[in-house]
Amino acid sequence: MKAAIVKAYGSKVEVTDIAQPALLDDSLMIEVHATSVNPVDNLIRAGYLKGMLPLPMPYTVGNDVSGVVTQVGKDVVGFKVGDAVFARPHGMQSGTFAEYVVVKAVDAAHKPANLSHAEAASLPLVALTAWQALVNKGNLQSGQKVLIHAGSGGVGSVAIQIAKHLGATVATTTSSENVAMVRALGADTVIDYKSQKFEDLVHDYDLVFDTLGGATRERSYGVLKKGGQLGSIIAPADTSGTAEKLGVKSEVFFMWPSGAQLAQIGKLAEQGRIKPLIDKTFTLDHAQDAFDYSQSGRAKGKVVVTVK
Ligand SMILES: NC(=O)c1ccc[n+]([C@@H]2O[C@H](COP(=O)([O-])OP(=O)(O)OC[C@H]3O[C@@H](n4cnc5c(N)ncnc54)[C@H](OP(=O)(O)O)[C@@H]3O)[C@@H](O)[C@H]2O)c1
Numbered sequence: 001m002k003a004a005i006v007k008a009y010g011s012k013v014e015v016t017d018i019a020q021p022a023l024l025d026d027s028l029m030i031e032v033h034a035t036s037v038n039p040v041d042n043l044i045r046a047g048y049l050k051g052m053l054p055l056p057m058p059y060t061v062g063n064d065v066s067g068v069v070t071q072v073g074k075d076v077v078g079f080k081v082g083d084a085v086f087a088r089p090h091g092m093q094s095g096t097f098a099e100y101v102v103v104k105a106v107d108a109a110h111k112p113a114n115l116s117h118a119e120a121a122s123l124p125l126v127a128l129t130a131w132q133a134l135v136n137k138g139n140l141q142s143g144q145k146v147l148i149h150a151g152s153g154g155v156g157s158v159a160i161q162i163a164k165h166l167g168a169t170v171a172t173t174t175s176s177e178n179v180a181m182v183r184a185l186g187a188d189t190v191i192d193y194k195s196q197k198f199e200d201l202v203h204d205y206d207l208v209f210d211t212l213g214g215a216t217r218e219r220s221y222g223v224l225k226k227g228g229q230l231g232s233i234i235a236p237a238d239t240s241g242t243a244e245k246l247g248v249k250s251e252v253f254f255m256w257p258s259g260a261q262l263a264q265i266g267k268l269a270e271q272g273r274i275k276p277l278i279d280k281t282f283t284l285d286h287a288q289d290a291f292d293y294s295q296s297g298r299a300k301g302k303v304v305v306t307v308k
Contacts, residue, residue: 003098004287005058009047013061013097013288021094021102028079028103029071030087033117035096036064037294037303038125038154045291053091060095061287063088065103066111066120067308076105084111086266088124088257097287099307109262112269119276120269122302123158127265127274129233129255130159133209134166137231137253142167144206147198147223151187152178154302155211155233157277160185165273171202173216178300185277199223210234217250224248277301 001020004013023029041061043049066086069079079085087108094102111120134140146163150156151172163170164186171189174182179190191198197219204225210217213234220230221242229249232238236252243250268274281304282290294303 001099002284003060003095004062004284005060005095006045007058009045009050009057011045013045013291015285015287018058018060018098020100023071023073023102024104025073025075026104026106027073028069028076028085028105028108030065030067030085030101030103030108031070032065032067032096032099032101032307034066034121034304034306034308035062036122036125036154036305037290038063039294039297040125042291042295060098061291062096062098062101062305064121064124065089065096065101066115066117067101070100073105079105079108084117084120085109086111086120086124086262087259088128088255088262090257097284097305097307104257105259107257107259107262109259109266112266114270114272115276117308118278118281118304118306122154122276122278122304123265123269123274124262125255126154126302127158127162128258128261129155130162130209131261131265132253132255133231133233134159134162134168134207137251138207138209138229140166140168140207143169145169145171145202145204146207146209147202147205147220148172148187148209148211149216149220150174150211151182151185151190152300153211154299156209157182157185157301158274159209159211160187161274162268165268168207171198171205173198181277181300185275207231218242221246221248221250278304280304281306283307
């Protein structure tokens, strides 16, 4: 089958023929229609995560899939051949930039019927991340206030929509070019980070969702009310002591695959509460171009790669 692989840390993505992965008893064989790029894909390729996620070389890239089930493992319930599904597969079970991928059934959910495969493939990793930051970690409640950094990015654009669905008031940071776009996603307060300081404009917030880290994280503690919390998806954890001094909480977490959460996200997509935001679409043959575009850090929403 055709797949986009990396032969050594730091080398470019190559599209070539490799053997189709073998079906496992707890898994689905999915014929991939579309996948998408996440910044972590470039980090993995560069070798930044080899300590926690050592990969056999060559490996097939990619962490999001939307496609159709062609085989079902003997222990699987709830899926059948022909089902359209989407998933963020576990670890590097097998990469999604390929004509077929093997995914644990517990990591998959039925694709929202109203979304194309390209749209569905744009959601799993970023929507699970946003869900887990706001619901599992942040316990965001109706009437609370949340600041979401980088509202125009893959994670931020879905996080705004989930936070609004939860009934929260949402402030977000972006550059002037994307102000109208994040407002259309539902943000109540939009802060142009190039000309405005968010810490001068929002106060007494319940939650900050930090997708940027560094100085932005450090400056964010001051917008929280006492007892408020900052959830970050940017390692390493903060050891500055500022959060403690201000009486707020700070945590870094890594998202985890979950078919059950993806099913809930899929329902929200079917109800029109989460609308995928796709910036650019590439074909599998141009996988490296898709990686380069993501690495520019300027994507508005997601970078999608169509396979079938
Ligand atoms: N820990 C985890 O489990 C986990 C999971 C998912 C993602 N992540 C990490 O989270 C980060 C965000 O992921 P993503 O998929 O959303 O990335 P992305 O789609 O590549 O983000 C690009 C967006 O970031 C915006 N941006 C850049 N600098 C900004 C700033 N200073 N203030 C506000 N917006 C800014 C850009 O908007 P402008 O062009 O307007 O600047 C652009 O729209 C990445 O570092 C990724 O590796 C971690």
